[in-house]
Amino acid sequence: MNVAEIRKMNSFHFSMRRLDRLPPAFWLALAVAAMWPQLMWMARRMLDGSDDPLGVVALAALVFLGWRYRGELRCTPRPAWFSGALLLVALAGALESVLPPMLSALLALLGFASLMLALLPVGVASAPVLGLAILSLPLMASLQFYAGYPLRLVVAELSRWLLMLAHHVERDGVALRVDGQLVLVDAACSGVQLVWLGYFTACVTALMAGCNNTRFLRRLPVVGGIILVGNVLRNTALVALQADGNAASGWLHEGIGLLTLAVVCALIFWLMQRRKVEAKHAPSPAVRSGRGRKSACFNLLAMLLLSACALLPVGRVRETHSTAPAAAVAVEWPATWQGRPLRPMALSEVERRFARGFPGSIARLSSGRDMLVWRYVTRPTRMLHPAVDCYRALGWRIRDERLEQVADGALPGKRWRCFTAEQGGEAVRLRVCERIEDEKGQGFTDTSAWYWSAISGQSAGPWQAVTVASPL
Numbered sequence: 001m002n003v004a005e006i007r008k009m010n011s012f013h014f015s016m017r018r019l020d021r022l023p024p025a026f027w028l029a030l031a032v033a034a035m036w037p038q039l040m041w042m043a044r045r046m047l048d049g050s051d052d053p054l055g056v057v058a059l060a061a062l063v064f065l066g067w068r069y070r071g072e073l074r075c076t077p078r079p080a081w082f083s084g085a086l087l088l089v090a091l092a093g094a095l096e097s098v099l100p101p102m103l104s105a106l107l108a109l110l111g112f113a114s115l116m117l118a119l120l121p122v123g124v125a126s127a128p129v130l131g132l133a134i135l136s137l138p139l140m141a142s143l144q145f146y147a148g149y150p151l152r153l154v155v156a157e158l159s160r161w162l163l164m165l166a167h168h169v170e171r172d173g174v175a176l177r178v179d180g181q182l183v184l185v186d187a188a189c190s191g192v193q194l195v196w197l198g199y200f201t202a203c204v205t206a207l208m209a210g211c212n213n214t215r216f217l218r219r220l221p222v223v224g225g226i227i228l229v230g231n232v233l234r235n236t237a238l239v240a241l242q243a244d245g246n247a248a249s250g251w252l253h254e255g256i257g258l259l260t261l262a263v264v265c266a267l268i269f270w271l272m273q274r275r276k277v278e279a280k281h282a283p284s285p286a287v288r289s290g291r292g293r294k295s296a297c298f299n300l301l302a303m304l305l306l307s308a309c310a311l312l313p314v315g316r317v318r319e320t321h322s323t324a325p326a327a328a329v330a331v332e333w334p335a336t337w338q339g340r341p342l343r344p345m346a347l348s349e350v351e352r353r354f355a356r357g358f359p360g361s362i363a364r365l366s367s368g369r370d371m372l373v374w375r376y377v378t379r380p381t382r383m384l385h386p387a388v389d390c391y392r393a394l395g396w397r398i399r400d401e402r403l404e405q406v407a408d409g410a411l412p413g414k415r416w417r418c419f420t421a422e423q424g425g426e427a428v429r430l431r432v433c434e435r436i437e438d439e440k441g442q443g444f445t446d447t448s449a450w451y452w453s454a455i456s457g458q459s460a461g462p463w464q465a466v467t468v469a470s471p472l
Contacts, residue, residue, distance in 0.1 A: 024073035024119045028066065031115050034089050038108040041101045045138040054196055058135035061204055065129070066116060073119045081118035081126075085111045102137065109133040127213045128203040135200055141389060143192045145382060149174065149448035151190040154228070159185070159236040166240070174446065175403060176239055183239050184403045184417075191231035194261060198227040201265045205272035216272070223268050230264040331361045331376045337468075340367040358383050360462065375465040377436075380454035386447045387434045387467045388419055396421040396430075403445060404433065417445035420472070429472040436465045 032039070042055065066073070088111030096104050113133035117126050152174040160176060163169045170177045174185045202223045206216045237256055335342055345364040347355060355362045359379045365372040377384055388398055401419045418433040436444040438459045444450035453459040 024075060024077075028112075028115065028119070031085070031089060031112050034093060035108040035112060037096050038092060038101075038105040042105055042136075042138055045101075053138070054140065054193070054200075055136045055138050058132045058200060058203075061200075062113065062116065062129070062132050062136065065120075065124075065132075065207060069120055069124070072121045074121075077115070077118035078122075079118075081114050085114035085118060087111075088114060102142065105137055106134065109136050123210070125206060125211055125213045125216055127216050128206040128211070131199065131203040135196060135203070140192060140196065142382070143195075144190065145386075145448050145451065147448075148190040148192060149446060149452055151192065151195075152185050152446075152448075155191065155232055155235050156185045158228075158232045159239055162232070162236045163240060173449065178239060178242075181242070182403055183242050184401065185235060185239070191227065194231050194264060195224075195227055197261060198223055198264055198268055201268045202272055205269050209273050211272060219271055222271060226264055226267050226271070230260050234260040331363070333363050333365060333374060337365070337367045337370060337372060340369070342367055342372070345371075354383070369470065371469045373467040373469075375467075377463040377465060378461055380451055380461075382451075384436075384447055384450070384465055387432055391421045391432065396423050414443050415445055421469075431470045431472050432467065433470075434465070434467040436463055438463050 088107050092099075092104050092107035092111060095107075099107075110130060110133050113129050117124070117129055120129075156171050156174050156176055160169045160171050163176070163178060167178050169179075172182070176183045176185060199220075202216075202220065205211075211219075234256055238253065241252075333342070333344070342365040345366050347362065347364055351362065351364070358375070358377075359381050360376040362376075363374045365374060373387075375384065388401070392398060399420045399422065401417070404416050404418045405414070414435060414437070416433040416435045418431060421430045421432050422428065434445070436447065436450045438454075438461060440460060442453075442459055444453065444459075450459065450463070454461065454463070
């Protein structure tokens with residue numbers, strides 16, 4: 001073997017050793033690059049106004065966790081977590097145009113969390129890290145749609161039992177009739193935000209206190225109990241005030257909510273703290289000896305795979321989750337509203353794009369005073385958004401959510417869900433009411449309640465969803 005061949009071989013071995021000792025920041029940056037389609041979708045979802053951007057806080061907590069252990073990150077990732085991270089990120093990239101965006105983003109975030117666990121010291125519990133990854137998703141609107149109604153039913157029933165100590169109370173769906181007065185248990189009373197903040201506090205506190213997985217998972221049911229009790233007490237106090245004719249003003253309503261949040265989070269913080277001193281884990285060295293050529297080859301393949309995931313979506317047009325646009329449904333829209341003739345209005349470009357995948361038909365109608373959005377729905381769908389979400393996404397301020405009995409209109413004598421929408425301070429104010437009705441006349445004032453009744457067979461379609469906006 002001549003000198004040139006020896007130098008070439010030494011250079012090859014040196015390169016392989018460098019591949020086996022790549023800095024942790026390199027892997028994290030490469031994973032972020034591979035996740036860019038999911039991150040872009042998450043950013044759009046959080047910034048369009050239709051969802052609470054709480055996921056940014058959980059994502060920031062993950063970043064802070066990596067920064068906190070920056071001096072102890074492993075240059076040789078743990079094989080099991082590293083392999084899991086590659087698999088999850090690769091699946092998210094390969095199936096990005098097939099899976100629903102939420103599921104694709106979930107795979108990507110779990111992959112990123114797995115990569116962090118591959119690089120973090122052994123003593124860091126994996127369950128809270130994976131929990132923060134799940135909480136990083138833009139979940140609030142979806143949770144409110146799917147879980148809001150069941151949660152509100154539980155809260156309303158438990159509040160009824162407490163209020164019966166001083167009042168005559170009956171439950172009507174998710175509303176309470178207290179001494180003859182109907183009080184709505186609205187979307188905020190479902191406690192979805194409180195659930196998110198409670199479990200976020202649990203994950204962060206467990207990581208700060210050094211809880212292991214066993215202790216963390218055993219205490220999660222207690223966390224859920226604390227959140228439920230806090231939300232029920234909050235709702236009971238607000239309903240009791242309204243039943244006594246002292247409806248909580250805006251600042252008092254917010255104050256009771258913030259006080260409940262502070263107490264719940266403080267109890268969860270106390271619960272997740274360690275109660276005994278444990279041996280501190282030995283920090284993993286920042287630079288470790290590699291596993292040889294096999295490790296270097298595996299790292300090279302991982303680099304190629306993550307790079308391919310980053311480049312795969314370039315130039316690819318996302319298809320909608322449904323394989324084909326929904327077929328247009330011919331509908332005869334009403335001709336009058338409250339004695340006034342209705343005339344059809346053109347849908348906006350955004351509404352036209354939305355209508356292409358909508359299972360049914362959508363029309364915008366005007367009576368000269370009122371503006372109606374009339375949706376004809378053929379099957380249960382997440383695309384039947386609550387009007388309050390749509391107005392919030394357009395920048396309106398929502399106030400005074402309530403139930404009202406409407407004595408006239410195309411659906412007379414029915415219960416409607418109404419709220420006041422304001423824009424530009426109080427320069428523009430609208431009274432917005434909405435209602436969903438099935439073919440047998442059964443009505444719903446809540447999209448989550450309608451969805452659960454529809455998929456369980458308790459309500460038969462097609463359905464009509466009417467939203468009426470009137471100037472104040």
